[in-house]
Amino acid sequence: MKEIQNINITVDGGYEPETVTAKQGVPTTLTFTRTNTQGCLDVVHSKDFNFETELPIDQTQTVDIDTSKPGTFTYSCGMDMFFGHVEVK
Ligand SMILES: [Cu+2]
Known part of the structure; x- marks a missing residue:
């Protein structure tokens, strides 16, 4: 079976958890719930990941991210006030 990873992020006055870790090369989905x-x-x-999506309240939204390269990647809110990070390694 092909390995996949799903990472859940709660959006509640910021991102929780603020930093998550993804395994390099494994197809990865971020699931946001505001x-x-x-x-x-x-x-x-x-x-970094080339996405932009709206987060309707209390609905899950998924974003597929590229984990082909290692590093620390950043996403943020619409006005770049709150930041979250994905460490790919
Ligand atoms: Cu903001």
């Missing part, structure tokens, strides 16, 4: 109506956390985007 539970707090606070400001611009209704959008999450990442230049």
Whole structure:
């Protein structure tokens, strides 16, 4: 069976957990669930991973990320006030 990994991130006045780890080369999905109506956390985007998506309250949103290269990758809220990190290794 092909290995996959899913990482759950809660959006509640920031990202919880703020840093997650993904295994390099394994197809990976970030699953965001926003539970707090606070400001611009209704959008999450990442230049590192090349995505931007809205996060409707109390709904899960999934984003597939590229784990082909090792490193620390960043995503943030719509106004770049809150940051989360994915360590690929
Ligand atoms: Cu923000």
